[in-house]
Structures are given as C-alpha cells and as structure tokens.
Amino acid sequence: MKKLVISIVLLNLLAACASEKPKEAAAPAPVAATAPVAAPAPATVVAVDPLNDPSSILSKRSVYFPLDVSAVQADDKPIVLAHAKYLSEHQNRKVRVEGNCDERGSKEYNLALGQRRAESVKKMLVLGGAKASQIETVSYGEEKPLCKEHNESCWKQNRRSDIKYQ
Amino acid sequence: MVLPGLRCMLGLLLLAQVSVANAVMTIEIIGAGEHQIPVAIVPFGGDAKLAQTINAVVVGDLQRSGLFRLIDPAGKLPHELADVSYPDWQVRGADALAIGNVSVQDNGRIDARFRLLDVVKQVELTGQSVSANGDEIRAVGHRISDMIYEKLTGDKGVFSTRIAYVKRSGEKYSLIVADSDGYNEQVVLEQNEPIMSPAWSPDGSHLVYVSFETGHAVVYVQSLFTNQRMVLADFRGSNSAPSWSPDGKQLAIVLTRDGSSEIYLVRPDGSGIRRLTFINAIATEPSFSPDGQTLLFTSNEGGSPQIYSMPVAGGPEQRMTFGDGNNYSPRYSPDGKGFVYTHLINGKFFIATQDFQTGQVETLTSGGWEKKPSFAPNGKLILFASEARGRGILATVSSDGRVQQHMFTDNGDAREPVWGPHQ
Incomplete structure (x- = not known):
C-alpha cells in the first residue's frame, strides 16, 4: 500500500514536471503585507492590493523563453507591462528579476544568458514606467532548475525569468 | 594603491x-592505447607492511593511463639489482621492470628506493629514492609512477x-x-x-x-x-x-x-x-x-x-x-x-x-x-x-x-x- 502511495506521489511530481503549460503553473505565493500583526484591522473596507488578487494578471510572475533567446516573447509582454504599471504606481515596491536557463549550454554561458533574460525583463519594466532603481537583476544560469529531467518539458520550465517582489 | x-x-x-574525506573511488577504464608498453612492477620489499601498498597505487596509475600493459611478476619477487635475472622477464614479455624496497624510519617517514630496468637492453634506466611523511603513501606511489611514465614515454607524468x-x-x-x-x-x-x-x-x-x-x-x-x-x-x-x-x-x-x-x-x-x-x-x-x-x-x-x-x-x-x-x-x-x-x-x-x-x-x-x-x-x-x-x-x-x-x-x-x- 505504501508503495502505491509513493508511486502516486511520484506520478504527480512527474506530471507537474511534464506540464505542457508552464505559464499556468501556480504563481509563487503573494508577498505577505508587512503590516504589524498586533493591530486589529479596523472595520473599514480596505482596497485589496492587486498583487494579492489571484485573478489579477499580476499573480503571474514568470515569463518564459525559447532556447538560447533572451528577448521577452509577445505572449508574455502583458505580464511584464502589468508589473511595470504596478511598480510605477507603487514606487516603494522593489523587485528582483531572476534569470534562469535550461542545462543545454555551458554553465558559464548559461549564467550570461540568464543575466540577459533578467535584463530584458528589467528593460521592459522600465519602458512600462517602473524606475530602474526599483529593479535588481540576478542570474542563476542553469544552477537552480525547477525541473531536473533531461527533456524538453522540463527545459521549457527552466528557461524563465521570475519577477520577485522584495 | x-x-x-x-x-x-x-x-x-x-x-x-x-x-x-576518505572517499571511495571507483574507476572504470574504457579502451587502450595504440602501443602499450609491457612493464612489470614487482611489489617492493617491505611494501606489505605499510597501511596501503605503494604497488597498488603505481599499478593503478600506470593502468589508468592506458599506455602500459602490466605484466604479472608471477612469483618472481626480486628487490635488489643482484636478484634480477633478465631472461625471467624477457620470457614474460616485459620490456621494463621496476623493483625496490620501502622502509618506515624511526620518525615515521617512509623511505622508498626503486630502480627501473630496461629488460631488453639489460640496463638500469633510473634509480631513485623517494621519502615522505607516513600518511603520504599515495603521494610516494604517484611520484614513482611519474618517474616510470617519464622514462618510458618521454612525457612528464601527471600522477602527482x-x-x-x-x-x-x-x-x-x-x-x-x-x-x-x-x-x-x-x-x-x-x-x-x-x-x-x-x-x-x-x-x-x-x-x-x-x-x-x-x-x-x-x-x-x-x-x-x-x-x-x-x-x-x-x-x-x-x-x-x-x-x-x-x-x-x-x-x-x-x-x-x-x-x-x-x-x-x-x-x-x-x-x-x-x-x-x-x-x-x-x-x-x-x-x-x-x-x-x-x-x-x-x-x-x-x-x-x-x-x-x-x-x-x-x-x-x-x-x-x-x-x-x-x-x-x-x-x-x-x-x-x-x-x-x-x-x-x-x-x-x-x-x-x-x-x-x-x-x-x-x-x-x-x-x-x-x-x-x-x-x-x-x-x-x-x-x-x-x-x-x-x-x-x-x-x-x-x-x-x-x-x-x-x-x-x-x-x-x-x-x-x-x-x-x-x-
């Protein structure tokens, strides 16, 4: 019985790994508001931060790239521009854009490619109204893959820039 | 500045x-050099008393290079030049032969003396002594391998x-x-x-x-x-x-x-x-x-x-x-x-x-x-x-x-x- 459970868990993991729609993969948990916990919320209606709204495009924090490409793809532009708008309206917020690559290439080449993937997202954020000082870029190259199998369904998830609110 | x-x-x-860390290495060799030099490495006198044998290190080094064919000494264990009968080794097909002795000094240092002999020409190619701390047996082996490699191939060894x-x-x-x-x-x-x-x-x-x-x-x-x-x-x-x-x-x-x-x-x-x-x-x-x-x-x-x-x-x-x-x-x-x-x-x-x-x-x-x-x-x-x-x-x-x-x-x-x- 135990074996069966493990198999099912494994299957689920594999299925997650082999997902054909990485863009619809669960977005990272929204950054918790940093308000002090002690003060009980006053009974007034507070506008919900759209960052925390799961139905907002802002819940999408990852953009994906074809092999050896670092330009933001047309499909992902609305995501990046939505974050640009949010950042321009919330100038106290900062993001870290993390570039990642699949394992095809040398580690050093991929570190450079991941940096370009982060920079191209930053450039579009700035074009969309964010300030450069709100954005930090970093590359992990192929060092921190989400998925570790040697196949395209894995690789497509790893060719990615993540927009992470600080 | x-x-x-x-x-x-x-x-x-x-x-x-x-x-x-005392890592356990497993090494697998695939293929062989075009012209392998047949060489016999006789376990040195006193080698078996060490914590690990120098012979195993030397044989392993030479084998992994792919450039040598190790000839089994098959019961012949000369340690001194005077004990060597070249025809014994010609019969076995060895072109070169390494012999020697190793001892542990009072201060714990290892002292290895070895000779490399050309079996065909019946001459000594080199005679060397290597000494090292007691915990450096592998290093002694690698240095001996380097000398054998350099004498027999003409290239500097990289075992050390x-x-x-x-x-x-x-x-x-x-x-x-x-x-x-x-x-x-x-x-x-x-x-x-x-x-x-x-x-x-x-x-x-x-x-x-x-x-x-x-x-x-x-x-x-x-x-x-x-x-x-x-x-x-x-x-x-x-x-x-x-x-x-x-x-x-x-x-x-x-x-x-x-x-x-x-x-x-x-x-x-x-x-x-x-x-x-x-x-x-x-x-x-x-x-x-x-x-x-x-x-x-x-x-x-x-x-x-x-x-x-x-x-x-x-x-x-x-x-x-x-x-x-x-x-x-x-x-x-x-x-x-x-x-x-x-x-x-x-x-x-x-x-x-x-x-x-x-x-x-x-x-x-x-x-x-x-x-x-x-x-x-x-x-x-x-x-x-x-x-x-x-x-x-x-x-x-x-x-x-x-x-x-x-x-x-x-x-x-x-x-x-x-x-x-x-x-």
Missing part, C-alpha cells in the same frame, strides 16, 4: 574549513598533480581538491548555494571560483595553504568565469556591470580592473594561451555560441569554430598548438579538440552530457564532466581519444572539474 586588495583581505570571512571540482550532494555544494586519480579529497568550501567555475593559479597555491552564497554570482580567490579568501569581483549582476594568466599577474573575468557579459582583466588583489571586450552580446569563458598573449572565449556575437580568439592587448576577435552545432568552454592545450572545447550537436555534448595550424577538429568522446574539458599539464589527458548511471561523474580521455576513464566518487554529483598545474 596596494590598499584595496589589503582591505579585501582584512574584510574576508573565514567560512571555509579544510577537511579530508591535483584536480579541483564541485560536488553536489542534495542541497549541499562542496568545492573539492583531490589527487589526479580522485583520491585524497579535501573540501575547500562547503555551503548550500551553488559553486561554479573553479580555476587554478599557475603555481597551484590558490583557487579562484564563483559562489552564489550572497545571492548572486561573485568571484572569490582562496589560498589552499592558509584557506584565507578574498572577494575578487562583486559588481552588480553576475561576476564569473575566472581564468588566471600563465604569469600569475592577472586574471580574466566576466562582468555584467556595464550591461552585457564582457571580459575584463584584473590583478589577483582585485585592483586595476580593465574592460577587454566590447561585444554587446555574450562573451564568457576566457582562457589564456600558454604565452599569455591571446585569449580564447565563448561568444554568441555571430548568433550562436561559438569559440573566438583575441589578443590580450586588445584587438579584433576572430571566430575559431564553424559548422553545425554550438561550441563552448575552450581551453588551450599546454603546448599552445590547439584547444579543447565542448561541442553540442543534436542534443548531445561531445569533447573535441581543434589544431590551430591545420584547423583539424577531432571529436574525442561518444557524446552525452560531456562538458567543461581541461588538459592535464602534460597535454596527454583531458579531464571533463560527464554523466553515468544518472550521476554527474569525472572522466578523462587521452588526447588521442583512445582511452577513457570514468571516476565515480562515493556520493553526489561531480561537476566543473579542472586539472591543476605541476607542483
């Missing part, structure tokens, strides 16, 4: 701790050299220095963030490497004697791909502080940073020619990742690799006549060499996840990262592609290997 480096030294954190590599075990990354056969692992740095791109100083005293411990790629230089380390480059973006110049006076590194990934030169104390490339695409993985005048590097300026060359003094770059596929990670051969690199085609990585004069390309391996080659200091072997049985392993291939060995560490994924210099 010496101060910036000094400040770095004072500000450094001594996180690293050298520890020695060391290698560096990165090992990943679960979430733990370790920077490791080991003997060239993978034994005698020493952990130089251990942490939970990735470590990349170790490279040796030309005198073997320091390693330079990339670590993500502060959240992004930063280049560090660390002494292997004192374990002290300093930040070599920590600018915004990625700091990476360090390579030491042969005279030890500067390093080539890759920075993104001005936007794109470009190659810079920097002194070993972190001072005097000077930008070398203006490619506005990716330039990375610089490698100095043995005369220090030229750099090979990887760039995608022509659309795909390929190998380029440029003068260290500055000047236009020249594309070196053409044809189908991508090419990465160039490293000069020690004689400067060619280079080794990683070739990616149809989803497979291969280790290949190119000769500068003829332009001839030779693919040395059968393809797979084979990356990051570097030459042994004698140019006869190439160390690279490979994968077998689902694990990252270290592998070597002879520069003629005939002999490969796969080295399995006892655990984890080995990656990013680089061969150190002669000591």
